[in-house]
Amino acid sequence: xxxxxxxxxxxxxxxxxxxxxxxxxxxxxxxxxxxxxxxxxxxxxxxxxxxxxxxxxxxxxxxxxxxxxxxxxxxxxxxxxxxxxxxxxxxxxxxxxxxxxxxxxxxxxxxxxxxxxxxxxxxxxxxxxxxxxxxxxxxxxxxxxxxxxxxxxxxxxxxxxxxxxxxxxxxxxxxxxxxxxxxxxxxxxxxxxxxxxxxxxxxxxxxxxxxxxxxxxxxxxxxxxxxxxxxxxxxxxxxxxxxxxxxxxxxxxxxxxxxxxxxxxxxxxxxxxxxxxxxxxxxxxxxxxxxxxxxxxxxxxxxxxxxxxxxxxxxxxxxxxxxxxxxxxxxxxxxxxxxxxxxxxxxxxxxxxxxxxxxxxxxxxxxxxxxxxxxxxxxxxxxxxxxxxxxxxxxxxxxxxxxxxxxxxxxxxxxxxxxxxxxxxxxxxxxxxxxxxxxxxxxxxxxxxxxxxxxxxxxxxxxxxxxxxxxxxxxxxxxxxxxxxxxxxxxxxxxxxxxxxxxxxxxxxxxxxxxxxxxxxxxxxxxxxxxxxxxxxxxxxxxxxxxxxxxxxxxxxxxxxxxxxxxxxxxxxxxxxxxxxxxxxxxxxxxxxxxxxxxxxxxxxxxxxxxxxxxxxxxxxxxxxxxxxxxxxxxxxxxxxxxxxxxxxxxxxxxxxxxx
Numbered sequence: 001x002x003x004x005x006x007x008x009x010x011x012x013x014x015x016x017x018x019x020x021x022x023x024x025x026x027x028x029x030x031x032x033x034x035x036x037x038x039x040x041x042x043x044x045x046x047x048x049x050x051x052x053x054x055x056x057x058x059x060x061x062x063x064x065x066x067x068x069x070x071x072x073x074x075x076x077x078x079x080x081x082x083x084x085x086x087x088x089x090x091x092x093x094x095x096x097x098x099x100x101x102x103x104x105x106x107x108x109x110x111x112x113x114x115x116x117x118x119x120x121x122x123x124x125x126x127x128x129x130x131x132x133x134x135x136x137x138x139x140x141x142x143x144x145x146x147x148x149x150x151x152x153x154x155x156x157x158x159x160x161x162x163x164x165x166x167x168x169x170x171x172x173x174x175x176x177x178x179x180x181x182x183x184x185x186x187x188x189x190x191x192x193x194x195x196x197x198x199x200x201x202x203x204x205x206x207x208x209x210x211x212x213x214x215x216x217x218x219x220x221x222x223x224x225x226x227x228x229x230x231x232x233x234x235x236x237x238x239x240x241x242x243x244x245x246x247x248x249x250x251x252x253x254x255x256x257x258x259x260x261x262x263x264x265x266x267x268x269x270x271x272x273x274x275x276x277x278x279x280x281x282x283x284x285x286x287x288x289x290x291x292x293x294x295x296x297x298x299x300x301x302x303x304x305x306x307x308x309x310x311x312x313x314x315x316x317x318x319x320x321x322x323x324x325x326x327x328x329x330x331x332x333x334x335x336x337x338x339x340x341x342x343x344x345x346x347x348x349x350x351x352x353x354x355x356x357x358x359x360x361x362x363x364x365x366x367x368x369x370x371x372x373x374x375x376x377x378x379x380x381x382x383x384x385x386x387x388x389x390x391x392x393x394x395x396x397x398x399x400x401x402x403x404x405x406x407x408x409x410x411x412x413x414x415x416x417x418x419x420x421x422x423x424x425x426x427x428x429x430x431x432x433x434x435x436x437x438x439x440x441x442x443x444x445x446x447x448x449x450x451x452x453x454x455x456x457x458x459x460x461x462x463x464x465x466x467x468x469x470x471x472x473x474x475x476x477x478x479x480x481x482x483x484x485x486x487x488x489x490x491x492x493x494x495x496x497x498x499x500x501x502x503x504x505x506x507x508x509x510x511x512x513x514x515x516x517x518x519x520x521x522x523x524x525x526x527x528x529x530x531x532x533x534x535x536x537x538x539x540x541x542x543x544x545x546x547x548x549x550x551x552x553x554x555x556x557x558x559x560x561x562x563x564x565x566x567x568x569x570x571x572x573x574x575x576x577x578x579x580x581x582x583x584x585x586x587x588x589x590x591x592x593x594x595x596x597x598x599x600x601x602x603x604x605x606x607x608x609x610x611x612x613x614x615x616x617x618x619x620x621x622x623x624x625x626x627x628x629x630x631x632x633x634x635x636x637x638x639x640x641x642x643x644x645x646x647x648x649x650x651x652x653x654x655x656x657x658x659x660x
Contacts, residue, residue, distance in 0.1 A: 139321025182237030206235030404628030420447025559600030596645025
């Protein structure tokens, strides 16, 4: 148990790191080829241990040999396995916001793995890779041990002494053929004809090899089977070289669809399939030997039919498994062209420094006037403070509590449109409840409608949003549900839409129509609309329709340095005051990410995120400004719109652990 536990702990990140090493379509195959080339030497060497184990010049017995070799070979392999960790330097993870290793989190991780399994298997190309590998590798493993019995009992009439090293040569020479012939050829084939065709051709060659064994296992001429080995070696030799490379391509597809980079999950699932199949293969081997009636203690002459059965299964069973795999892979869809297209989309997303709302660089500077008046608050210059001092100040404001917080309900594996559960909402509301007076929600469907009641259960006030877009039918569902929640006393501020004008999805008059409709139905509940602060500056009709002016202000998205960020936020607030017709203004969103791509002078970091939070809270407290901070938890789905930085705005990480 300890051995397999340790092997698994090593193997999953090892495989994942292989997937991470390159984003180039062909270089991935080169990397996997090198890894398989090195790995094949174990199969070249390992068969010779059987010769050593039964040589009494080395060991008195096979039992003693097994114990001794297990220790020494294990130590050598362990040392070599540690080499990458010792000599390959990478970024320290000491201060990363990973979830702590607890029994509770281990249970949660198992659930995430199962959820990841489900999500990964929704990708048709990944299903095909897993199924094809399952049939090829495990059909091979089911009959692999039969080669010893066929050589000894069929070629040498049951005389193990006469068989000598021929059983060893079968495995060792086959591995040498894989190392020096198959892997280089397959790698070249994949570049010339593509990975799928290289896979199909290679497996077709292996089918020929398996068939040749039926004819080339010739009693008295054991050397004949050597002619089949190079053909046979194309099966397993090409399998992992190509499949591992193709899995890396599929991981790109998954990232494009989900916004998540999940090499570890895919590696764990893929190798779980392999190991699960390996266990099945072990059971099938014994079953086949029982069915054909083979008994190693019975003379070869007395069980000719059983030996013939072993030979038939040895050639036929892998052929069937391989043909099924080839049929499964016949319409595998991730070609080089498609992989490059996916990679280009991912690179474009990564390089984006614009939000989904398309905030303009230095937009504020084009709106400032000489007569703009700011309050008396004096910002604290934190440049000379230590990291610990910055952290202590952050915690003091967190413990004191903020006015409002944008509530992010989506967990790591979820996307917009997924159904939210009562349990996850209650859990996250409980986490934030001691740190805020208000929570802001953004929609009234797909489980978001559960947020107001959960907040009220924790004595929190609610700013409840209806998500409005150019989907007019869905707008009706959202508006009706917002009205229903308000009429049931669950809404303290009703919000009709978020950044709809910035996204250019509806006209000002359409939004005003929705606002007026909600106002008629919700009595004294204040009704407003949320958008970037500058959207209100030239829209007096929209301002007039709102009971409260709700503005999003992001110095980060406009590219301002952290040390001028609060000044810019105050100026955004001030320019809005000039257009607000004396109405109450609340900042409905502002925040700073801690990781991701910089946006001009705005740099994400833990220190900057803590500084911005503390600056905002100090100003809001001093000048009695209503601020709803963005955001509570990291949400990976935002990668789709905002690049890597989009997923890093939370005060808590996606594992629900406070980040600083």
